[in-house]
Amino acid sequence: MHTATLPRPTPAWRWAALVLASLAMFGNYYAYDALNPVVDLLREQQGLDYREVGMLSTAYNIAALLVLLTGGWVIDRFGARRAIVAFAAVCVLAAAVTAAAPNFPTLLSGRFLLGLGAEPLIVAVTVVLARWFKGKELSFAFGLNLSISRLGSAATDWSPSFAAPLYSNWHDPLWLATGVMSAGLGAAVLYFALERRAEGRFDLGAAGETDRLDLRGLYRFSPSYWYIVALCVVFYSTVFPFRSFAIDYFQQAHGLSREAAGMLSSLLPVAAIVATPLFGLWVDRVGRRSLFMAIGSLAMLPLFLVVTYLPPGPAVPLPFSEVELPLTLFLAVLVFGGVFSLIPAVMWPAVAYIVEERRLGSAYALMTFCQQIGWAIVPLAVGTLNEHFLAGPENPAGYAPGMWFYTALSALGLVFAWKLWQAERGPGGHGLEYPGGARPPA
């Protein structure tokens, strides 16, 4: 039967597809973040230094850059549902190689493999969500998908509490991550079966253009687009590397237990789970997108210096846990969580107002490509700074140069957001400051 004569999928089918695809993403984010709570163990038991820890992050980005360069070929050639299963399987393999690694080079190859699987898995999931939800709650579906992914990040941060016995060595928490990613693979297989059953019953639309990188069209994007890309690069080059080192930093520089440091770090994704969709709804009503990005960047600016230089303050009990956290750190990470909700909720959809629809895939692919470059460099730089300044529990001041580096990146982010705001308030603006993305008639 011709697909145009078939009905669109019913809500039950659409939400089942969303839940299964998002569970694969949960596993993906869990596997990526699983390294964060074992940084101290990797240093103590495996003899890694901070620069090598940074290299583990960079290996992921280099692989992701290579995959993004080859574009959505696999997704186009084999279809998104097969691609989801294949990339999830690569993530399981990557997690297992990392968990079993006997030495640093194998650890590096595990993280490289993860980059090969995890980033195209994100693209493939985006493609399937667009097919199921096109014209129906697409932004909301993307928001929920991101929230479930972030729950994966938060679950990794909580694992020193709920899986405390595993943390006697660094391998076992990573085997747990392999198990979680295997469950994600299971969800991917179920998604595959679901889509196969839906074929012939529903019109799932034509497979859309995947996020292909078209380097020839770069010069045709407007300055506003490039300000958003620049903000994206510095923003994620600050947030993701900060998260990679955060648990170890809170342990070493502030004397927190692994459980408390994990709980503190989890406030970042947890705040984002709740607040990202709300900010998305709010901005859709009021507009002011570039102003909000500037406000988010401004709020982020002092945070790294606050955690470095301000007194920790009284210990406050964290609700629903046995953990107590120093008030200053608690508030700083909570504000950071707010920024981590606000900027992504506004920034990614803003591109759709600036770039015409037929070039949107290319625009997002280019933005992700640039994001990976910045995110590849910063963990190496911070790791090198930590090593150079002999950061450690005996010398907490050694972490300060890394914190100044994050602050400098945040300042750059503020400059780009401010430039965007200027551009959008002028005659060449794209309507980012207006609710529906359109300037009201004069």
Ligand SMILES: NCCCC[C@H](N)C(=O)NCC(=O)O
């Ligand atoms: N561990 C998560 C990596 C996600 C990378 C992805 N390219 C991305 O930027 N996603 C958007 C986000 O805000 O998570």
